[in-house]
Amino acid sequence: DAGVTQSPTHLIKTRGQQVTLRCSPKSGHDTVSWYQQALGQGPQFIFQYYEEEERQRGNFPDRFSGHQFPNYSSELNVNALLLGDSALYLCASSFPGLNTEAFFGQGTRLTVV
Amino acid sequence: AQSVTQLGSHVSVSEGALVLLRCNYSSSVPPYLFWYVQYPNQGLQLLLKYTTGATLVKGINGFEAEFKKSETSFHLTKPSAHMSDAAEYFCAVSHSGGSNYKLTFGKGTLLTVNP
Numbered sequence: 624d625a626g627v628t629q630s631p632t633h634l635i636k637t638r639g640q641q642v643t644l645r646c647s648p649k650s651g652h653d654t655v656s657w658y659q660q661a662l663g664q665g666p667q668f669i670f671q672y673y674e675e676e677e678r679q680r681g682n683f684p685d686r687f688s689g690h691q692f693p694n695y696s697s698e699l700n701v702n703a704l705l706l707g708d709s710a711l712y713l714c715a716s717s718f719p720g721l722n723t724e725a726f727f728g729q730g731t732r733l734t735v736v
Numbered sequence: 737a738q739s740v741t742q743l744g745s746h747v748s749v750s751e752g753a754l755v756l757l758r759c760n761y762s763s764s765v766p767p768y769l770f771w772y773v774q775y776p777n778q779g780l781q782l783l784l785k786y787t788t789g790a791t792l793v794k795g796i797n798g799f800e801a802e803f804k805k806s807e808t809s810f811h812l813t814k815p816s817a818h819m820s821d822a823a824e825y826f827c828a829v830s831h832s833g834g835s836n837y838k839l840t841f842g843k844g845t846l847l848t849v850n851p
Contacts, residue, residue, distance in 0.1 A: 665841030727779035
């Protein structure tokens, strides 16, 4: 079992550009959540996808959008990048229940210059 | 609304000493509580979780935590620290009410283990 896989592992972008991050969930999981972890901070919830729909969204602007595909993989898109978007972006997969364990990927380190 | 406060951004212990990492939560409904560990350049790994039932929860790698409703706390302990325990630890809260599916994390506590 490969667990949760994210790509790419590292990425450098310029202010104003757009970026797409990808996540493949753990085998059997159909729910994907995205978190942003700024340096020295805990992860902050961006949104969660289930059955290809955004089920819940955190306090992030509309520049952050996502998608879930029929095979449950997911993408996180960020438009008009700001320096403050530099962070580790974590994907977590789980079953759809409220207290099931979320398995995290190793993350994508995004640097905006 | 729910929130988590981790007291102490950095805790340093000697190898073999007791590890105590503090977590207090705020939640308007009965909480689900979690401790995650993050090693350098890696994602988060679940150590243990409390949902309902027994308030003393045992996790992996010898860690345990006790849910104390009266103190709104969920402190993480380990009787004897190993060098391999050096990592960042995050407390998180969720709850069973409504349509809440997110984990709310504290800012983390960096654990250093000295030989």
